[in-house]
Amino acid sequence: MTESARSASVPAPPLTDTAHAILDAAFAEVLAHGIRRTSISDIARRCGIARQTLYRYWPDAQAVFAALVTRELVAALPAETAAPRSLTELAATLVGTADRIRRMPLIVRLRDTDPELLSRYLLDRLGTSQYVVHAELARLVAGGQSAGFVRPGEPTRLAAMLLLITQSAVVSAPLVDEWLDDSDWADELGSALSGYLRPDPS
Amino acid sequence: MTESARSASVPAPPLTDTAHAILDAAFAEVLAHGIRRTSISDIARRCGIARQTLYRYWPDAQAVFAALVTRELVAALPAETAAPRSLTELAATLVGTADRIRRMPLIVRLRDTDPELLSRYLLDRLGTSQYVVHAELARLVAGGQSAGFVRPGEPTRLAAMLLLITQSAVVSAPLVDEWLDDSDWADELGSALSGYLRPDPS
Structure with missing residues (x-):
């Protein structure tokens, strides 16, 4: 962002x-x-x-x-040193990061008092930190493909859909909390991300 | 909404x-x-x-x-008569609906000139038509579970994650079009939805 x-x-x-x-x-x-x-x-x-x-x-x-938002969001991303060794690990890394970002006081504050700023990055254009997140996602996808636990496909394309899924889960979670409590939220986001990346079962 | x-x-x-x-x-x-x-x-x-x-x-x-938004969005939903007979059909129905909504002149106009209204339904609270969409998604999930091509799980919970994925793909598609053109968008959204709903491969 x-x-x-x-x-x-x-x-x-x-x-x-x-x-x-x-x-x-x-x-x-x-x-x-x-x-x-x-x-x-x-x-x-x-x-x-x-x-x-x-x-x-x-x-x-x-x-x-x-x-400020860029600095805080980039700091919340996982360290590059820990390459996930399975789809389960990769999904857990992504869900953990999304959960951290969702709870960041700055993000909570923006949601509550300055939604029009946040919405610009959902409806108008990507910001710097979304480009950073996308590049990081593409790197993780490519790593998973090399290791064989992520399906083939252009990493930047898969990363774009991962970004759409994850940022929606981060910013809109409170809207669906009558059906998805915090623990369900993490489980279902993990299912969504690993289901999307899993090599074709057929 | x-x-x-x-x-x-x-x-x-x-x-x-x-x-x-x-x-x-x-x-x-x-x-x-x-x-x-x-x-x-x-x-x-x-x-x-x-x-x-x-x-x-x-x-x-x-x-x-x-x-007005409720009337137009509800009219864009698939007819209840056609129950999908496979996960592929279900995903195609959902992607087709999302694609129709994304191109609706009213939605395009809201995105372009009244984003603060649209963003209220992403950051603040669900509106009537999102409740209608969620109920319809839960109905399709339950139908797919009965037919055996959707994994088990509380239909309202699965429908909540489907709503988060789909509405993000609908409203934020233009932001990622450098990586996901229209045809890729439909393919990747279909992969995300069917990957999320597919019965556990293990």
């Missing part, structure tokens, strides 16, 4: 300490007041820097929030 | 001819101008009735739009 689709192909440089401190301040402000009520001045004040300093990093509050 | 979740358990009475005429007028106004720019007066004028007459049917424009 976050930032323009066009910038996604150009990886952002690593954040400096000041940039991280600005995002930390923005995070605290958003959790306390929501995105709509958080201004550049609020963030600069909490960070203890001048507004002009902040503008050297991001042009407006929207860009700060975008970078 | 549409209307309050609380009203979903009470089926609406069949629409009268005047009610249908009002919704037809609302449909024409929305396609021409979008939801935000369409008022009760616009709808009444196009319908050739007094505003006071319209208020006897619905309390405000929002309620008219909700009833």
Whole structure:
């Protein structure tokens, strides 16, 4: 999620300490007041820097929030070191990640107070972190195909459907909780992801 | 989609001819101008009735739009007469329906000009037509279980995950079209739905 689709192909440089401190301040402000009520001045004040300093990093509050969501979501992704060795392990990794993202205070806050920002990334265009998630999914699909536990098919194509399934489960889970409690949610998402990736039984 | 979740358990009475005429007028106004720019007066004028007459049917424009989306979506659902006889047929029915809904001019228009209305039904609460779709999915799941081509499990629970997968594919398809063109979209959605419902291979 976050930032323009066009910038996604150009990886952002690593954040400096000041940039991280600005995002930390923005995070605290958003959790306390929501995105709509958080201004550049609020963030600069909490960070203890001048507004002009902040503008050297991001042009407006929207860009700060975008970078914040990207930082938080990317941090929630699984480490690249642990390659799943079976479809069961792969599905468990994906469900665990989706569950972590679903419970992230920033995501909960966005759902509750700033749904129009979240919905932009469901209805309008992908953001940077969705591109990162898609690339990570494609990498896991390709790894599973090499190991023989994922069916053949263009990894970017399979990853696109995995992204659609998983992000819907993450953002819309509360809407179906009368039928899917938290434990069912994890079980059924796992069934959906492994059922989709399983090599053809015929 | 549409209307309050609380009203979903009470089926609406069949629409009268005047009610249908009002919704037809609302449909024409929305396609021409979008939801935000369409008022009760616009709808009444196009319908050739007094505003006071319209208020006897619905309390405000929002309620008219909700009833309109419900009418159009429910009309897009498959006829109950054709019970699928295999998992392949069931998946084809679901993909065909999703594809019809995705191309409905009203849905395209909502996506393009009124995403905040659409997003309410993804992030906030289910609407009447989502309850109708869920009940229809549960009925198809139960039928497939009786016939032996759908895995066991509470039909309402399986239907909830089918709803999450399908509505994401419907509303977010344009976001992933660089990896999933229209034909891939149908193939991969079919794989996702049948993979999810297929009896356990082990």
